[in-house]
Structure formats: C-alpha cells, structure tokens
Amino acid sequence: MSQTIQLGRRFFLSAAAVTGGGFSLGWSLPAAAQKAGGSELGIWAVIHPDDTTVIRIARSEMGQGTLTGLAQLVADELDADWRFVRAEYVAPEVNQANKRAWGDMSTGGSRGIRASVDYVRKGGAVAKAMLIQTAAKQWGVPASECAASLSVITHTPTGRRLRYGELAAEAAKLTPPTDVAVKTPAEWKIIGRGVKRLDTVEKLSGKLTYAIDVQLPGMLNAAIAQSPVFGGTVKSYDATKIKTMPGVRHVLTLEDKAVVVVADKWYQAKTALAAMTIVWDEGKNGGVDSVQIAAFLKEGLDAKEAALCQQHGDVTAAIAGAAKKVEAVYGTPFLNHATLEPMNCTAKFQDGKVEVWVASQNGDATLAAAAEAAGVKLDAVKVNKHHLGGGFGRRGQQDYTRQAVLIAKQIPGVPIKLIWSREEDMQHGFYRPVTQCKLTGSLDANGNLTGLHARLSGQSILAYLAPQRMENGVDRVAFQGWIPEEFSYMAVPNLLIDHAVRNTHVPVGFWRGVNTNQNTIYMECFMDELALAAGKDPVDFRRGLMGKAPKQLAVLNAVAERAGWGTPLPKGVYRGFAQNTGFGSYTAAVAEVSVSAKGELKIHRIVCGSDPGYVVNPDQVAAQIEGSFVYGLSAVLFSEITIEKGRVAQGNFDTYQVMRLAEMPKVESVLVPSGGFWGGVGEPTIAVAGPAVLNAIFAATGKRIRTLPLTHHDLSHA
Amino acid sequence: MITLNINGQARDVDADPDTPLLWVLREWVGLTGTKYGCGVAQCGACTVHVDGVATRSCSLPVGSVGAAKITTIEGLSADGLSHPVQVAWLQHEVPQCGYCQSGQIMAAASLLVQKPQPTDTDIADMITNICRCGTYQRVKEAIHTAAALTVPTGGKA
Numbered sequence: 096m097s098q099t100i101q102l103g104r105r106f107f108l109s110a111a112a113v114t115g116g117g118f119s120l121g122w123s124l125p126a127a128a129q130k131a132g133g134s135e136l137g138i139w140a141v142i143h144p145d146d147t148t149v150i151r152i153a154r155s156e157m158g159q160g161t162l163t164g165l166a167q168l169v170a171d172e173l174d175a176d177w178r179f180v181r182a183e184y185v186a187p188e189v190n191q192a193n194k195r196a197w198g199d200m201s202t203g204g205s206r207g208i209r210a211s212v213d214y215v216r217k218g219g220a221v222a223k224a225m226l227i228q229t230a231a232k233q234w235g236v237p238a239s240e241c242a243a244s245l246s247v248i249t250h251t252p253t254g255r256r257l258r259y260g261e262l263a264a265e266a267a268k269l270t271p272p273t274d275v276a277v278k279t280p281a282e283w284k285i286i287g288r289g290v291k292r293l294d295t296v297e298k299l300s301g302k303l304t305y306a307i308d309v310q311l312p313g314m315l316n317a318a319i320a321q322s323p324v325f326g327g328t329v330k331s332y333d334a335t336k337i338k339t340m341p342g343v344r345h346v347l348t349l350e351d352k353a354v355v356v357v358a359d360k361w362y363q364a365k366t367a368l369a370a371m372t373i374v375w376d377e378g379k380n381g382g383v384d385s386v387q388i389a390a391f392l393k394e395g396l397d398a399k400e401a402a403l404c405q406q407h408g409d410v411t412a413a414i415a416g417a418a419k420k421v422e423a424v425y426g427t428p429f430l431n432h433a434t435l436e437p438m439n440c441t442a443k444f445q446d447g448k449v450e451v452w453v454a455s456q457n458g459d460a461t462l463a464a465a466a467e468a469a470g471v472k473l474d475a476v477k478v479n480k481h482h483l484g485g486g487f488g489r490r491g492q493q494d495y496t497r498q499a500v501l502i503a504k505q506i507p508g509v510p511i512k513l514i515w516s517r518e519e520d521m522q523h524g525f526y527r528p529v530t531q532c533k534l535t536g537s538l539d540a541n542g543n544l545t546g547l548h549a550r551l552s553g554q555s556i557l558a559y560l561a562p563q564r565m566e567n568g569v570d571r572v573a574f575q576g577w578i579p580e581e582f583s584y585m586a587v588p589n590l591l592i593d594h595a596v597r598n599t600h601v602p603v604g605f606w607r608g609v610n611t612n613q614n615t616i617y618m619e620c621f622m623d624e625l626a627l628a629a630g631k632d633p634v635d636f637r638r639g640l641m642g643k644a645p646k647q648l649a650v651l652n653a654v655a656e657r658a659g660w661g662t663p664l665p666k667g668v669y670r671g672f673a674q675n676t677g678f679g680s681y682t683a684a685v686a687e688v689s690v691s692a693k694g695e696l697k698i699h700r701i702v703c704g705s706d707p708g709y710v711v712n713p714d715q716v717a718a719q720i721e722g723s724f725v726y727g728l729s730a731v732l733f734s735e736i737t738i739e740k741g742r743v744a745q746g747n748f749d750t751y752q753v754m755r756l757a758e759m760p761k762v763e764s765v766l767v768p769s770g771g772f773w774g775g776v777g778e779p780t781i782a783v784a785g786p787a788v789l790n791a792i793f794a795a796t797g798k799r800i801r802t803l804p805l806t807h808h809d810l811s812h813a
Numbered sequence: 814m815i816t817l818n819i820n821g822q823a824r825d826v827d828a829d830p831d832t833p834l835l836w837v838l839r840e841w842v843g844l845t846g847t848k849y850g851c852g853v854a855q856c857g858a859c860t861v862h863v864d865g866v867a868t869r870s871c872s873l874p875v876g877s878v879g880a881a882k883i884t885t886i887e888g889l890s891a892d893g894l895s896h897p898v899q900v901a902w903l904q905h906e907v908p909q910c911g912y913c914q915s916g917q918i919m920a921a922a923s924l925l926v927q928k929p930q931p932t933d934t935d936i937a938d939m940i941t942n943i944c945r946c947g948t949y950q951r952v953k954e955a956i957h958t959a960a961a962l963t964v965p966t967g968g969k970a
Binding site for chain 2: 159292296300303308310314341361436482483486516517722723724725748754755756757759
C-alpha cells in the first residue's frame with residue numbers, strides 16, 4: 096500500500112509545515128501548531144526531541160474513537176511510549192497532492208480502523224526500523240542487537256540506551272524501508288489496551304473548536320432556507336423588508352434552490368431570513384405524503400418483479416407444503432441523523448482559491464466538492480478538518496460544504512460561515528430509507544423451519560446517492576445482514592430474499608448501521624414469531640438454524656450465557672433476544688424489560704456481545720456499544736420522519752424525539768474477539784438494539800410490534 | 814449597550830435585547846464553548862449557569878439577564894479540568910463527539926449544588942440534555958463519581 100510509495104525529503108518537510116508539529120495536549124488543530132522541529136519518520140509519525148510522537152490521522156473523528164484507535168495501531172508498531180503520543184489530521188489537499196499517500200479519508204461503514212490497519216501499522220513499523228537503524232549506526236553495532244521499547248532503543252548486549260527524541264532527526268535522513276514486518280497479536284502492547292482517548296480534555300473545557308465555532312477576521316454569517324418540498328425551486332422572494340434589519344449585508348440565492356441571508360451575526364441572519372417572504376415552486380411532489388408512500392410500498396410486497404438478494408431450494412414449494420405457515424408484514428419510517436451540531440461550513444473564496452473549515456466524514460470528497468462548487472482545480476482548495484459534532488453517516492454528504500462555497504464565491508474575500516438551523520437540518524437530511532418487509536415462513540410438523548421468504552419493499556440508498564453502484568437494478572446495500580456472507584440462517588433449506596425497489600422523492604442516505612437496522616428488526620422479530628409458532632425457545636430455535644454460522648453462534652452463546660437466558664427473572668421482567676452479522680462483526684443482544692399494565696415500558700438491562708475479530712481499545716468499543724443502543728432505541732421508541740405535502744413534517748427535537756438519560760438502560764458489553772480478522776465497531780451492534788427490545792416487549796405483553804416507533808402503539812395489557 | 818457579568822467579568826455588548834443569551838455569548842462575546850443544538854430549549858447543549866442555576870441560554874433573551882452572574886463552560890474552573898464534574902468526566906471518558914458535553918457538564922455541576930448526593934432518579938429527572946452519541950450511561954456514572962469528590966459549595970455560580 097502506501098509503503099511502496101517513495102516520497103522525497105522535500106515532501107516530508109512541506110507536509111510537516113501544513114499539518115503542524117507536536118503539542119502539549121493530546122489533540123490540536125494544525126492551525127494551533129506551535130512547536131516546530133519534529134522529524135518525520137515515514138509518513139505516519141513525527142517525533143520531536145522531547146520524545147513527543149505525533150501520529151497522522153487521515154480518517155475523521157466524530158466521537159467513535161477512531162482517532163485514538165488509529166494512533167494506538169501506529170504507536171504499537173512504533174513501540175512508542177503512549178504517554179508521548181499525540182495525533183493530528185492529514186490535510187486533504189496534502190493527501191491529494193501526494194497521490195493520496197495516506198489512503199482513503201472516508202470515514203463510514205465502520206471502516207475507519209479496519210480498512211486502515213495494514214498500512215498504518217506498517218507505517219509505525221517503518222518509523223521504528225528507521226530509529227533502530229540509526230541507533231545501531233551510532234553505536235556501530237548490528238541492528239539485530241538493538242531493541243525498541245517505550246520510545247527508547249536499547250543495545251541489548253551492553254544496555255546502552257538512546258531515546259527516540261535523540262535519534263529522530265538523524266533517522267529522518269534515511270530512506271524509509273519498504274519491507275518491514277508488523278507484529279503478531281501476541282506482541283501487541285498498546286493494541287487491545289483501554290488507553291484514554293487523545294481528544295477528551297478539550298471536550299471538557301469548551302476549548303475544542305468545532306467547525307461551527309470557527310471565528311475569522313471579517314467573517315460574516317449565513318442562514319439558509321432550502322425548498323421545503325424536496326426538489327422545489329425558488330419562484331420569488333421579497334427582501335425589501337429585511338434589508339434594513341440589524342446586521343443584514345446580503346440576500347442571495349443558490350442555484351434557485353435556496354435563499355440565503357448573510358449578516359454580521361448568524362442570529363441576525365436567521366432572524367431576517369425568518370421575516371422574509373419566499374415563494375417556492377414546489378414542483379411535482381407538493382402533494383406527496385406518508386400515507387401515499389406506505390401504499391406505494393405495500394404494493395411492492397406482493398409485486399411480481401423484485402431484485403434478488405439470494406435464493407436456494409424452492410421456497411414456494413416449501414411454503415405450499417408447510418404444516419404451519421407464518422406470515423407477517425413489518426415497516427419502519429424515514430429517520431433523520433439529527434447530529435447535535437447542525438450542518439455548517441465556513442468558506443472563503445479569494446483570487447481563484449478556496450479555503451473551507453468544516454466537519455466532514457470524507458476529507459477527499461470535501462476537497463472535491465469545494466473545488467467543483469468554486470469552479471477551480473483541486474490544487475486551489477484547502478480544507479481545514481474539524482472534529483465532528485456527530486456524523487452517523489450524515490456528514491459523508493457534501494451538500495453544506497458546496498453551499499458555503501457557492502455563497503463565498505458571491506462575496507469574494509470574505510469568510511462566510513453557513514449554519515443550518517435545527518429546522519433546516521431536520522427537513523433537509525439524507526434520511527434512513529422507509530421500507531416494509533413481508534416475511535413468510537414454513538414449519539414442518541416438528542416445528543423445523545423448512546422455508547423462508549423475506550420480501551423487502553422500499554427505498555434504495557444506492558439508487559439515490561450512487562446509481563453507478565446499482566448492479567442490474569439490485570442495491571446490494573439494501574440486503575445488509577442478508578447476503579450469504581452475513582446471513583445467520585443459511586442452513587434454512589429453502590430460502591428467498593428479494594427487494595421491490597420503491598423510490599420516493601425523499602433523499603435517503605447512510606444512517607448509522609444503515610439497512611442492518613430495519614433488516615434486523617424484520618428478521619429477528621420474525622424469528623421470534625416462528626419460534627413461538629414452533630413452540631420452541633427463541634434462542635434454541637435460532638441455534639438450530641445456525642449450522643453454517645459458527646462465529647455468529649459463538650456470540651449468541653456468549654450473550655445468552657452472560658444474560659442468563661432461561662434463568663428466572665424478577666416478577667414482571669422479560670427477556671428478548673436478537674442477533675446479526677454486519678460490518679464485518681458478529682453481534683447479539685439480550686434486553687430485559689418490564690411493561691406496566693398501563694403500558695409504560697422500562698428497559699432494565701441490555702447485554703450486548705460483539706466479535707469484531709480484534710479489539711483495539713476495549714473501553715472505546717464498550718462506549719460504541721452503549722451509544723449504539725441509544726441511537727438505535729431512539730428510533731424504536733420515539734423517532735420518525737413523516738412526509739406531508741411533499742415535505743418533512745418534523746422540525747425540531749420537540750417533534751423528533753430522541754432518547755434521553757432517563758430512558759437509557761444499563762448496557763453491559765461482552766467482547767468476545769476471536770481473532771484473525773478486523774471487524775467494524777461503530778455500527779454493528781445498533782442492529783440488535785431494536786429487535787432485542789421488541790422481542791422482550793412481546794414476551795412481556797403478548798403484543799407483537801411490527802411498525803415503528805412505539806409511540807404509535809398502546810402497550811397496556813391485562 | 815447591555816452589560817453582562819460573564820465568568821466574573823463585566824462585558825458590554827451591543828446586541829438587541831431580544832437576542833438569546835446563547836448567541837450573545839457565541840457571537841458577541843466570542844465564548845463558543847456553549848453550543849447551539851436546537852434553539853428551543855429542547856436539547857440543553859446551550860446550558861449555562863445563571864446565578865448558579867442551569868439555564869438553557871438559547872431561550873433566554875439577553876435583555877432579561879440583568880446583573881445576574883453568568884457562568885459558561887469556560888468559567889467553570891480556572892484550568893478547564895479541575896471542577897469535580899470535569900475530573901469525573903475525564904475518569905469515566907464520558908465524551909464521544911463532545912458537542913453536547915459543555916451542556917451536560919454545566920447541568921451536572923448545577924445538579925450537584927442542589928443535590929450533593931443525587932440518586933439515579935434525581936439524575937434522570939434533572940439531566941435531560943440530549944446526547945446523540947449516547948453517553949448517558951457514563952454521564953450518570955460520572956455524576957456519582959463527582960458527588961463522591963469534594964464538591965465546592967457556595968461560590969460556584
């Protein structure tokens with residue numbers, strides 16, 4: 096990978112100038128770089144005379160801990176003393192200018208670590224080899240007699256020692272080797288340890304500068320109104336009333352799709368925008384609502400034509416010959432990401448060059464979007480990456496960066512900070528797709544599952560965002576968890592999984608866990624329905640279908656054991672189980688809930704297991720599991736985006752409710768890394784959150800919830 | 814011109830009295846540790862202390878603040894680390910993306926003044942700030958830890 100790329104000395108120094116040196120805190124933005132004099136050993140590590148070790152990070156940090164995890168990977172191979180380790184972003188334009196030497200910057204699909212492990216570990220090993228070679232030369236001894244540990248090279252026979260900080264300047268003169276080996280897992284010292292995150296301290300004091308906090312000399316602020324109906328355009332607007340309002344400087348449009356007010360302060364811009372009259376041409380979608388969309392999807396459940404995920408055996412015959420047939424239809428709504436930091440970007444256009452300050456899940460794509468919007472080449476763009484105030488998939492899209500650049504281009508020389516109001520953010524997302532699913536299962540006289548048909552109907556993310564990735568009308572992403580490599584129940588003798596693609600005018604996108612959320616709710620709740628019909632314990636019933644899924648079965652067993660599946664519970668408390676394979680990891684969960692006679696749900700305990708192959712930082716994996724349940728259960732309990740008159744009906748957190756502390760159950764993480772592969776962490780466990788709780792609700796009430804959110808259902812029971 | 818008492822300092826601002834305190838802090842005074850999340854007092858990212866009481870500054874017109882003492886996250890402790898809530902937050906590694914954490918920390922600090930040894934129920938009742946990353950479990954644990962540390966009394970507005 097990047098080790099084969101030969102980069103000259105001149106490049107290294109210029110990269111250091113762009114990305115900065117080392118810092119007193121664990122994390123600093125390049126702009127804050129105070130400390131010069133670091134030496135670059137390869138492209139991933141910069142070591143200073145005082146041993147400070149700065150590790151370059153190409154992916155984005157949005158809370159998921161990737162920044163720290165990636166630094167652990169490099170530092171372990173480098174045999175650095177973790178106390179000296181700091182991190183900094185690689186600037187996208189530097190990556191671009193050097194044939195993307197630091198690899199892919201996109202941070203999604205739980206790939207931040209697992210897709211980087213090979214080249215970043217090699218990067219650490221390269222730096223260590225350069226230090227060892229330098230020490231050996233100084234001592235006049237063979238490199239094989241030198242050992243690295245805790246940022247010190249020791250000549251083993253004599254005990255002589257040289258600190259990394261003493262060696263780095265000389266080591267940096269060497270040509271980085273290309274043929275280095277990485278450690279075996281048994282040799283890891285930092286990988287696998289729950290070291291503290293590198294980016295916590297600044298988050299406790301308010302000092303971390305998120306993109307929304309950027310302040311630049313002469314900066315103006317922009318508020319935006321986009322067409323409420325997706326696809327609509329600006330017909331007319333009247334700015335005469337607001338031009339005299341405090342602070343207002345400019346009123347403009349963006350490609351007839353949005354109206355923007357630019358003012359001294361953002362609050363002034365927002366206030367003036369709200370006072371404006373804007374007439375929209377709603378286009379052809381001004382009459383669409385959620386009821387119509389539901390009917391459109393329902394038709395797809397029985398449609399003749401459908402995109403095939405997989406099939407084996409003869410499911411039609413199996414169902415026709417069933418001793419018992421079980422059928423159910425499920426559905427889930429559109430959902431918004433609702434990152435707590437609303438979309439925003441600051442942009443400056445001057446002399447044919449563009450600079451942006453932004454939170455992005457993909458620095459490369461941000462660079463490209465800014466260039467395209469400004470009409471300049473990639474090398475005329477500079478991107479200042481800020482930590483994200485939440486991403487969850489939303490900030491993989493570049494719409495807000497594009498808008499900020501389009502505004503800045505109309506006001507050259509002036510930095511413009513565009514901030515979306517919460518309402519704009521709620522109503523102009525890339526929503527989790529709306530889908531329905533009809534599941535049909537056949538049981539034989541002994542309660543064995545002989546056939547299973549899952550028919551999805553609903554919107555395709557790829558059709559909207561990346562039609563070039565559709566394969567003959569098939570969106571493979573729609574089948575997450577259900578493709579042969581992931582599906583837990585391949586042992587079912589007759590199987591058919593297909594998808595009636597039913598696209599709406601509502602933009603859709605990747606929402607933490609993506610389609611594993613809906614698909615796992617459908618499949619795992621239906622598995623409980625089948626187990627009930629078969630008269631079997633839900634976990635035992637699944638075990639019987641998992642002969643071809645040994646890794647998944649091991650996680651099932653670990654979770655069932657930790658949760659005490661089958662053991663007595665306090666009166667009124669009931670358990671539910673769910674499992675899924677996704678994003679390269681194996682997950683399962685047990686939920687314990689009670690539901691009062693009046694229908695009040697309380698989630699008492701979650702036990703969630705994951706096998707991600709290797710665990711880089713167990714405390715951060717636990718944090719991701721805890722958080723995934725909040726994000727996943729928010730969607731199950733409260734949240735939905737509905738469409739009325741072609742637009743989103745919800746505007747803020749009063750109408751788009753999410754889970755708060757009072758509803759959060761205790762989540763116990765069961766990490767069972769089996770080794771030999773690198774799976775994802777941020778997303779896999781969200782899939783099991785919903786169905787585990789829904790299955791427990793059924794156990795408690797006898798009520799099978801097949802549509803979400805729960806606010807639509809009365810859980811009261813006798 | 815409105816004169817505010819922010820983190821023990823007098824600050825003159827020329828904002829319209831209807832402007833929410835949040836935006837005065839962020840845009841007129843330049844204290845950006847206090848965050849915008851919703852603008853309608855739902856999420857709590859904008860929480861500051863007004864005379865020691867946790868207050869959602871996005872919905873408080875600056876003209877109504879008067880001489881009240883405002884404390885923001887920047888003024889919670891001199892070094893940004895030493896308030897018991899900050900100490901406990903670091904110990905439990907509470908933040909993920911961190912965007913809501915200024916508000917969470919300010920709400921927790923105010924809670925501990927009112928209830929120095931809060932129960933889980935007290936915490937659930939009084940910490941209603943939204944965290945989309947889902948740090949609630951650690952927020953709760955860290956508040957108990959902070960309660961066990963010495964909580965400054967009286968002077969922490």
